[in-house]
Structure formats: C-alpha cells, structure tokens
Amino acid sequence: NESLSVFIGGRTLSKAERLCTEIDKGGAKFTPATVDKYNLTPALSRYSPDIVVDASGPFNLKQDDPFVVVKACLAAGVHYLDLADGADFVMEVSKFDDEAKAKSLCVISGLSTCPALTGAVFREAQKIGDVDRVEIGVAPSPYARMGLSVVKGIFDYAGEKITKREGGKFVTETALANARRQTIAPPGELPLRSRLFAFVDCPDLQITNVRDNWVGAGTKPEILLRLLMIMSKLRAALKLPSYAPLAKPGHWLMNKFSRGEHRGGLYMKVSETKSWHILAEGDDGPFIPSMAAAALISKWAAEQRPAPGARPAHETLDLVDFDPFIENRDISHGWREELHTKLEFEKNLSHKFNELPELVRELHAPDGPEIWTGTARIDGPDNFLGRLAGMIAGLNVKSATTDVTVSITPTPKGEVWERNFGGQKFKSRLIAGTGKTQHLMMEHFGALSFAMALVMKDDRLYFVPRQWFFLGIPMPRFLLPGGETYETVKDGKFEFHVDLRVPIIGRVAEYHGRLERKT
Numbered sequence: 001n002e003s004l005s006v007f008i009g010g011r012t013l014s015k016a017e018r019l020c021t022e023i024d025k026g027g028a029k030f031t032p033a034t035v036d037k038y039n040l041t042p043a044l045s046r047y048s049p050d051i052v053v054d055a056s057g058p059f060n061l062k063q064d065d066p067f068v069v070v071k072a073c074l075a076a077g078v079h080y081l082d083l084a085d086g087a088d089f090v091m092e093v094s095k096f097d098d099e100a101k102a103k104s105l106c107v108i109s110g111l112s113t114c115p116a117l118t119g120a121v122f123r124e125a126q127k128i129g130d131v132d133r134v135e136i137g138v139a140p141s142p143y144a145r146m147g148l149s150v151v152k153g154i155f156d157y158a159g160e161k162i163t164k165r166e167g168g169k170f171v172t173e174t175a176l177a178n179a180r181r182q183t184i185a186p187p188g189e190l191p192l193r194s195r196l197f198a199f200v201d202c203p204d205l206q207i208t209n210v211r212d213n214w215v216g217a218g219t220k221p222e223i224l225l226r227l228l229m230i231m232s233k234l235r236a237a238l239k240l241p242s243y244a245p246l247a248k249p250g251h252w253l254m255n256k257f258s259r260g261e262h263r264g265g266l267y268m269k270v271s272e273t274k275s276w277h278i279l280a281e282g283d284d285g286p287f288i289p290s291m292a293a294a295a296l297i298s299k300w301a302a303e304q305r306p307a308p309g310a311r312p313a314h315e316t317l318d319l320v321d322f323d324p325f326i327e328n329r330d331i332s333h334g335w336r337e338e339l340h341t342k343l344e345f346e347k348n349l350s351h352k353f354n355e356l357p358e359l360v361r362e363l364h365a366p367d368g369p370e371i372w373t374g375t376a377r378i379d380g381p382d383n384f385l386g387r388l389a390g391m392i393a394g395l396n397v398k399s400a401t402t403d404v405t406v407s408i409t410p411t412p413k414g415e416v417w418e419r420n421f422g423g424q425k426f427k428s429r430l431i432a433g434t435g436k437t438q439h440l441m442m443e444h445f446g447a448l449s450f451a452m453a454l455v456m457k458d459d460r461l462y463f464v465p466r467q468w469f470f471l472g473i474p475m476p477r478f479l480l481p482g483g484e485t486y487e488t489v490k491d492g493k494f495e496f497h498v499d500l501r502v503p504i505i506g507r508v509a510e511y512h513g514r515l516e517r518k519t
Contacts, residue, residue, distance in 0.1 A: 003301055004028040007047050009035030010056070038065075040072040051079040051300070053111075053293050058149040059084035061092065062156070070096055070107060070310075079105050081293055083112045086153065087162075090115065090203040096310035107310035108296070113138060114215070115203040116292035117278075117322065118268055119314030122208060125270040134213040135269040136204060137182050137197040141285045142220035142258035151254065152247035154217075157201055158228060159235025159243070164205040165213045175201055176232035179225075180216060184265040185439035186277040186334040187352035188456035190464055192265050194436045196222050198229050207314045220258050224250075278326075278333035291325040292317055298324075336439075344415055347432040348441050348454050357489040360461055362517065369409045372494070376404040376513025378421055382506035404513055414442075421511070440466055447471050450481070460486040479503050483510075490514075 006028050008016050016032035024030050035043045037056055044052075054069045059082065065071075066089060073080040074096065084090050093109040100107045110116055118136055125131050140146070154176075161172040179198045185191030197216025205213055219225050228250075231243060243250075264285035269275040280288060295317055296306065306316060326333065336350045345364035346353040353361065363372065378400050381387045402422030409416045414431025426445070433440040433451055440451040441463070451467040463485040468475045483499030498511040 002027050004297070005031065007031050007033045007049060009033035009043065011036060037069050040069055041076065044072060044076040044078060049078055051081060051297065053297075054080070054082040054084075055290070055293075056149075057084070057147070058153050059086040059089040059109075060153055060156070061086075061088045067093070067096070074099055074103065074105060074107070077103060077105065080107045081111050081296065082109050083289055083293060084109050085112045085114050085202060085289075087201050087203045087206055090312045091206055093310050093312065100310040101308045104308045106306050106308055108306065108313050108316055109311075110203050110313040111292040111296060111316070112289045112313075113266060113292075115207055115312060115314040116317055117288070118204050118266075119207070120317050120319040120322065121268050121276045122204075122270065123315070124319045125274070125276070131270045132211045133269070133271060134204065134208045134210050135180075135267075136202065136213075136215045137180070137184070137195070137218055137267050138216070139184055139192060139195045139197070139218035139264055139266065141262050141264035141280075141282075142260045143262045144264060144283075144286050145255050146219075146251065148247065148251050151251040152244055154200070154228075155243040155247040155250055159232040159240070161236075162199070162201050162205065164215075165208070165210060168211045173199060174232060174236045175199060176229050177236060179229060180214070181436065182218075182267055183438040183440075184267045184277050184279055185336065186279055186332045187336050187350040188334075188355070188454070189279060189332045190453050190455050191439050191466075192263055192279055193261060193466070194438065195220075196225060198225055203312055203314070207312060219254065220260050221254075224253055224257070273338040275336050276333070277336055278331065281330040284329040284331055287325070287329060288331070291322050294325055295321040342410060344430055344432045344441065345454065348439065349456070352456060355456065356461060357459055359489045359492075359494040360487050363408070363487070363494060363515070366408050366410050366415070369407065371518040372406045372408070372515040373518050374404050374494075374513055374515035375402065376421060376496075376511050377401050378424075379507065379510040381508055385502075385505040404515070406515060437467065460488040462486045481508070483507075 008020055008030060010016055013032055013034045020030040020032045033043060033047060037054065052069065052073050060066060070080050070093065090110040093107060096107050114136065122131065122134065158176045160175050162175045163170055164173055176198045179196050181194055181196050183191050183194045195218035197218040200215055200217045202215035204215055234240060235243065262282050263279065265277065265279035267275055267277045278288070292313060299321065339346055339350060341347060343365055400422055405420040407418040414429045416427065416429050418427045419425065429444045431442050433442045437451040441454055443450050443452060447470055449469040449472070450465055453464040453466050455462040455464050465480050465482055467477070468480050479502070481500055481502045483501040485498045487494070487496050489495065493514045494516065495514050496511065498509070500508045500510065502508055
C-alpha cells in the first residue's frame, strides 16, 4: 500500500536496515529505526507513528512489566497491536479498555494465527451451525526457526496447569502432558505428513465459548517433543521448578536436528466430522502469523477503523479478510467434512470429490460391480531388478499395446480392482486410510501396501506416494516407489497414466490408456 510508511525497528539498527532492503519491493515506504521496547517513549516522539505493532515478545506475564509497550502507546496517544499468542497476556490486555476508550485508541492483542485467524474460522463455522467443540493443531515447518523467546516461553510453562474447557466447564490440564495425532490436509492438496500435537497454552482455550476445547503444537523433531512431554509430566508429578533455564540448549537442539518437509500448517476441528485446514509451502508458513495485523492495517487504511478499546483479536477479522494475503503465497486451505459415504475416494476428497472431471468422478463412484474397458500402451521393467520388484508386487508386466479391462467391486473393506492387460492380470484393494495414514488412499498389492495422496491439479487427479509397507511394516521413505500417476479426461474419454518406478532399480511398469464404462 503506497499510502503507508512503515518503520521497522529493533535494538540493532543494522538488522533493521537489512530487512528494509530485503522487503522493499515498491509500494509502502520502509524506514529502519532503533527501538528499545523497554524505553519506547523516545522512539514514539521521534517517529510519531499512528500505530505500533509489537512483534517482539516474549508476551509473558512473568516479566517485570509485560505491558510496557501498551502503557507507552497509551501515554503517547498511539494505537497498539501485537502478535501475541500467550493466553494470559492476550486476555489481560482488556484491563486497559476504559483508558483506551477514553483516548479513542485501539489496543488489540493476539493478531496472530491464534486467536485472530482461528477466531475468524470459528465464526465462519458458526454461520453454518452450532459449534460445540474446538480442537486446534499448529504444525510449523521444521525449518521455520523458532526464536529463543518462544522456546523459553514453552519451557517455562511446560508441566504447569493450563485452563481449558471440558464438559462445558473450565478445568485445568497439565501443559505438554498429553498429545493427539492428526494430519493437516486441505482436500485435494498434498497433505502434511502425520504429526503428533502436544497440548499447549493458547488464548483460544479461554476465549471460545464451547463445550470442549484443546490446542496442540506439532513441532519437529518428534523425539524432542516426546522428551519435553516426559519432562512436563515429571515436573507436574515431582513439583519441579521451571525448565526455563534449559531453553537455550532446547532451542539449539530443535534448530540443529530439525528434519523433514519444509512445510507447515494448522487444522481446526469444529465438530467430530468438520474441520478447517491451512497448509503453507516452504518459507511462506511464517507469514501466516503476521497476516492478521496486515489485514487489519489494510482495512484501517481503507477507512475501516476498528472500534476503540482494549481487547483480544478473536473477533477483529473475518476469514475473507485473509484472502488477499493468502492468495499471494503458496498456501492452500479449505474445509474438510467426514462424509457418511460408501465411496472411498469421496471419503478422502470430501466435497472436492464433486469437482473432479465427470468421467473420473463416475469411475470412482461405483454403485456396485462395474467393468470399464479400453486400450493401453504398456512398457515393462527396465531390468531384472524391475522384474523382480514387479513379481513381489504381484505384477508380471510385458511391453505391448493391448486391450484392457478394469473390474471395480465395492466391498465393506474397500474397492477391489482387477486389471487385465491383454491377459496380464493383477489385483489390488483401495481403501481410505486411517490413523497415521489419515487422509491418504491405501492401495494393497499382495505383500506391499502404498499410502497415496490424492491431489487435484489442472483437471487431473494425481496419486502421489507418501508411504509404503511390506507385510504392514513401514519401509524406508528413501526407497519409496514413485513416478507420475494421474487420471483425467481427454477428448471426452477417461484417460489414465501410471508410471511405477523404484529408486535405484528403475521402472517396474508404465501404463497409458483410455477407458469407458461397459454397458
């Protein structure tokens, strides 16, 4: 926004200068500044800002004066926003409400993922029906480096009692002492790998007026999260002092040994069957916590100023207000509903199933046993190892152009697919995954099983391998068979492409053909 002048400040001017240079792409004017949050008055007098956004933290009531920035802004007649997500800090900012209203100032705390974005999702869900529960899981990318202040805050309250709702009443539960496993998976997108989420402090636990709520963090590596959970239980049982002095080595370990996908996200369940998911690729994840402040300031610049007063941010924005900032990033989001359906592909894709090309949707919506026929070009294994791998999987593939018949039979344990390529037959069973393979499609070939993501892109339904098993035992991911596999519609015909390749070994089989339903 060209109408905005943004001062970026901290204790080290050179860092502010470097950041201003990196983000200056035209539009708003960026100016580096030297700022000490504990002595903010000189900076407020020098720069005369309309709004101060505190993104520094830690937002912890155990500080000597946790609201020092709020007080300085109120004294100087400056609006205050922050990116806090500490429950007690965000809730207690309301004590400045009378003073803020008297001075016609806005003091809004929690313009972060929680509770600003989650609050917007919650109110969006309320438009559809009553919401009686909320479960939130935040999964940062292992490469999104946490600041020391954040880690210190986690270590400080690990093992302490946190207030949450259960059975319609406020109860206390030990922080980081219990966990849940979930998969963040916007329908039709490549899901995040299954994560373990440990119970953490969050403003939503006190704000959302529901029967039950729970919030967890799914940090990586999981082994360190599990270790912190054990430490939390020990602290609670043995009445040990705070683990805050261990924050520095904990911070080093988390950043040193983080591995995995450079992706992150959040899920928010609002009922047993309905949830909202957001997933960010690469370095776009860390932008999500700042989007609420950006959205509010953009509305402010467009003369949509929030009402004066001091309050948490959970009712400040609507979900649609985040769209302009999400659209500019490699971020996907959407609602997922666990449908009562017999169709395995509809279970996986939720409402996105109806957006599949018509013939692809028809193939995966059998009312009973169905037969599809057509022709295909087959390319067999590259070498002996490929033939051996095919035999293990129940495949005996020879290169040819041939007729093909696919029989699909729905059963209570999934869909049985029998394929006949010119006399070369093989069978598999497809069923929606559960547990660690939640929101994936499982395909079983004899002793081998594959967990695949169903990804919709450019009128194609892609099958993306994510895990594999031999006799139910997880196999190494670096040996996971791959290759481009998709279904689509071309020239009014159902078209499929299957490229099965194994690392080191090479091609096991490749099929490309067309099918139509046999009447």
